[in-house]
Amino acid sequence: MKRALTGGAAMAEALRQINPDVMPVYPITPQTPIIETFAKFKASQKVDTEIITVESEHSAISACVGSSASGARTITATSSQGLALMNEILYIASGMHLPILMLVSARALSAPINIHGDHSDMMGARDTGWIQIFSENVQEAYDNTLIGLKLAEKTSLPVMVAMDGFITSHSVEVLETIKDEIVKKFIGDYKPKQSLLNLDNPVSYGPVGLPDSYFEFKLKQVKAVKNVFQEAEKIYFDFKEMSDRKYNYIETYKIRDAEKAIIAMGSVAGTIKDVVDNLRQKGEKVGLVKIEMFRPFPYKKIANVLSGVKKIAVLDRSLGLTSLPPLYGDILNAFYREKLNNSIKSYVYGLGGRDIYRKQIEEIFEKMDQEIFFKKEVEYIQ
Amino acid sequence: MNEQLTKNFYPGHATCAGCGIPAIVRHVLDEADDSVVVINATGCLEVTSTLYPYTAWKVPYIHNAFENAGATASGVETAYRILKKKKKIDKDIKFVIFAGDGGTYDIGLQSLSGMLERGHKVLYVNYDNEGYMNTGGQRSGATPYGANMTTTPASETDIGNKTFRKDLMEIVKGHHLEYLAQANVAYIEDLRKKTKKAFQALEKGPAFLLVLQPCTNVWKFPTSDYVKVGKLATETNFWPLYEIEKDNYKINLKIENPKPIEEYLKTQRRFKHLLRPENQEVVNYIQENINQRWNKLLKKAECQF
Numbered sequence A: 001m002k003r004a005l006t007g008g009a010a011m012a013e014a015l016r017q018i019n020p021d022v023m024p025v026y027p028i029t030p031q032t033p034i035i036e037t038f039a040k041f042k043a044s045q046k047v048d049t050e051i052i053t054v055e056s057e058h059s060a061i062s063a064c065v066g067s068s069a070s071g072a073r074t075i076t077a078t079s080s081q082g083l084a085l086m087n088e089i090l091y092i093a094s095g096m097h098l099p100i101l102m103l104v105s106a107r108a109l110s111a112p113i114n115i116h117g118d119h120s121d122m123m124g125a126r127d128t129g130w131i132q133i134f135s136e137n138v139q140e141a142y143d144n145t146l147i148g149l150k151l152a153e154k155t156s157l158p159v160m161v162a163m164d165g166f167i168t169s170h171s172v173e174v175l176e177t178i179k180d181e182i183v184k185k186f187i188g189d190y191k192p193k194q195s196l197l198n199l200d201n202p203v204s205y206g207p208v209g210l211p212d213s214y215f216e217f218k219l220k221q222v223k224a225v226k227n228v229f230q231e232a233e234k235i236y237f238d239f240k241e242m243s244d245r246k247y248n249y250i251e252t253y254k255i256r257d258a259e260k261a262i263i264a265m266g267s268v269a270g271t272i273k274d275v276v277d278n279l280r281q282k283g284e285k286v287g288l289v290k291i292e293m294f295r296p297f298p299y300k301k302i303a304n305v306l307s308g309v310k311k312i313a314v315l316d317r318s319l320g321l322t323s324l325p326p327l328y329g330d331i332l333n334a335f336y337r338e339k340l341n342n343s344i345k346s347y348v349y350g351l352g353g354r355d356i357y358r359k360q361i362e363e364i365f366e367k368m369d370q371e372i373f374f375k376k377e378v379e380y381i382q
Numbered sequence B: 001m002n003e004q005l006t007k008n009f010y011p012g013h014a015t016c017a018g019c020g021i022p023a024i025v026r027h028v029l030d031e032a033d034d035s036v037v038v039i040n041a042t043g044c045l046e047v048t049s050t051l052y053p054y055t056a057w058k059v060p061y062i063h064n065a066f067e068n069a070g071a072t073a074s075g076v077e078t079a080y081r082i083l084k085k086k087k088k089i090d091k092d093i094k095f096v097i098f099a100g101d102g103g104t105y106d107i108g109l110q111s112l113s114g115m116l117e118r119g120h121k122v123l124y125v126n127y128d129n130e131g132y133m134n135t136g137g138q139r140s141g142a143t144p145y146g147a148n149m150t151t152t153p154a155s156e157t158d159i160g161n162k163t164f165r166k167d168l169m170e171i172v173k174g175h176h177l178e179y180l181a182q183a184n185v186a187y188i189e190d191l192r193k194k195t196k197k198a199f200q201a202l203e204k205g206p207a208f209l210l211v212l213q214p215c216t217n218v219w220k221f222p223t224s225d226y227v228k229v230g231k232l233a234t235e236t237n238f239w240p241l242y243e244i245e246k247d248n249y250k251i252n253l254k255i256e257n258p259k260p261i262e263e264y265l266k267t268q269r270r271f272k273h274l275l276r277p278e279n280q281e282v283v284n285y286i287q288e289n290i291n292q293r294w295n296k297l298l299k300k301a302e303c304q305f
Helices: A007-018 A032-043 A057-069 A080-095 A120-124 A138-155 A180-187 A214-226 A228-243 A268-281 A299-306 A326-337 A358-367 B021-030 B044-049 B069-085 B102-106 B109-118 B168-173 B188-201 B216-220 B223-235 B261-265 B269-275 B277-302
Strands: A002-006 A022-025 A050-053 A075-078 A101-106 A131-134 A159-164 A172-176 A250-253 A260-264 A286-291 A293-295 A311-316 A343-349 A378-381 B035-040 B061-063 B093-100 B123-128 B179-184 B207-212 B242-245 B248-251
Touching: A002 A007, A002 A138, A007 A032, A007 A075, A007 A101, A007 A138, A007 A159, A007 A180, A022 A032, A022 A057, A022 B069, A032 A050, A050 B069, A057 A075, A057 A080, A057 B069, A057 B109, A075 A080, A080 A120, A080 A214, A101 A120, A101 A138, A131 A138, A138 A159, A138 A172, A138 A180, A138 A228, A180 A228, A214 A228, A250 A268, A250 A299, A260 A268, A260 A299, A260 A326, A260 A358, A268 A286, A268 A358, A286 A299, A299 A326, A311 A326, A326 A343, B021 B044, B021 B093, B021 B123, B021 B188, B035 B044, B035 B069, B044 B093, B069 B093, B069 B109, B069 B123, B093 B102, B102 B109, B102 B123, B109 B123, B109 B168, B123 B188, B168 B179, B168 B207, B179 B188, B179 B223, B188 B207, B188 B242, B216 B223, B216 B269, B223 B261, B248 B277, B261 B269, B261 B277, B269 B277
Parallel strands: A022 A050, A022 A075, A075 A101, A101 A159, A131 A159, A260 A286, A260 A311, A311 A343, A343 A378, B035 B061, B035 B093, B093 B123, B123 B207, B179 B207
Antiparallel strands: A002 A172, A131 A293, A250 A286, B179 B242, B242 B248
């Protein structure tokens, strides 16, 4: 069914269809439309979810751990400072292999305080053992909510599904929603592998792991993460069968014969596609690789699809304050591991919600033809 | 070993010789009529009872982090309610938090407040050993005035900790609880009676027990003096036994002739420096504070709502 919804409302619509057991929530802009829309569903009895209006994001994720360990389908949502405040417990959620789904309206981090969209919050949580999925638009925000929940439950790992704060969360776009009964069938009943509330088999969750066991606990996480791509592919396949919409952990756009390419994540990908279309009409061989799943990072696949592209620009919507911009650094690793020597350059754009325009993207493609282009490693599109 | 008392919390844990935490856990859990699920904050109890691959817990148990026992329990209890409603669980379960004073007075205060305010049906038991004993005896918001702690060391010119204990009972009371009580592990029968009442109060919402737990290691007294030290805390009115039921205070043990606080201070090396003649004024100041608090408690107990 075609609908016109904001990203926040679209994610809430997917949550209505999921009808989770427990949702601990705490308000923060620009995430709040998700939980407010959902609360209205609850008030009008369209869902029977127990909403816990906790007193902080730290408690939101802490309650998620308690609820998910107890065998309840558990979802929360946050942004920015909220995600940063959760940081300690993010590691505990993944360390306990709890399939919590978290929706993130990605936003800048203080200081200075700024409520607008960028990817700094997600980058701060990138090595917490959570799967991270980025959405380009409202349709993807809706679809990834369903995909993310299923991926969490299949892999027993927590998942963050992000959309760009305000740009996607507050923009009305037309999307195609899936019928309730079909969604229900797709996600299925949640059957936890074990539960704290199983009195017949009492289990101690969260023990002390000393030097003789801690290492093995962490390696079990590594093993679980290795399973993610395979499970994701199965889910993407099922999702296409259901919706006719094709997903993968990276999306390639007109990349087959491309000589120049941009790598990016989130809403900017839509603008880049538009620019690619225009330049293609003028005969330029340009393309885009969009990272859909940022964690675990698809090193091999990225290097494979881009191995023949001579000139590449990586667009980061966050800084590496004391290191290289995060996506750029990962891309360098991907190419190094495959012993590729393509020319790669870093751009940082859109911090704190600053707009980026088609013209600026056209300029990146234009400049790639100049030799001097790759001399300066990191540039800022202000 | 008493088989009844050890059926939920096994022997073989690693608490220090002379530690009363296992006694608190065992007697509290023994008062529960239904099955129990335990939520534990990081601290002495947690590190000594779940050394992987062993566990002392025979009941379901979860430890999340230091400051979030209240929030974790909120999630567990809410999951229980919805799963029961959906008929995925059929048994009745009671939820009990065990947390130390660091995880309750200090870092976990917000999480505790949120849980209480939202009315989750959880019994919160704070075993209060008056400091961060698991990390070597640093001061907490529960540390008494004049205690020699590793972050407030006493010296020739310093009396140690210079703040009075936070009045946690009053803070918790502000959350409209059906039942909360201050108990002392040296008075087991009193603790058990209070636990029974607390479990009954869970029908309406959360309940709270603040239990004094003398720490032989940091308070520094011989393990054989455990009960004596605990009793002296109450006999000096330093730690009165009382309960608050529907906002009504009731003092459970009125000491006829309270002993001077010196009697309590001199049993523990953490207060040793206070007994030097030049610190007599400090002792007087502590005594004055105890008297004031006791008189206020008497007045509160006179009012009935």
